[in-house]
Amino acid sequence: MRSYLDEFDRRDWQEESPDGTVRLAVIGLGWFAREQALPGIEKSEFSETTVLVTGSPEASQQLAAENGVEHVLSYEAFHDGEAEDAYDAVYVATPTGRHLEYVETAADLGKAVLCEKPMEKTVERAERLQETCEEAGVPLMVGYRPRLEPDFRRAPAS
16 A cells, blocks of 8 residues: 555656756746746756746846746747747747747747647637647647646546
């Protein structure tokens, strides 16, 4: 019984990445990004925030300093490809109806995409988002964490 309990929260998918740490550009710095995403990324062994993308770069300098982030970009600078060598993937945390435009830019830049849920505001836009990543050959993942939890993964399929 003890060994079962010791292993209960082990993540069966978790392995050390041969590619090292994934460097993320976090796009959108609203409540969720500031209070949930950035602290979660900081705790992760596998990722780090290297770029912040916001509508208010000047106002976000302190947030960048608090999180050890070197680059703070405006949305326009992100779309122009500024600092693209400073990150491997994007975490899209903008309002839902704006996800597609940032995913399109990330895909054009060859960056993997982690997109907050819901993916977009309509099924058609969500399908375009998925097609954009598929055509660019970049991974797309939706930020739905519970499916990775050990107890969820052990639950019988219905």
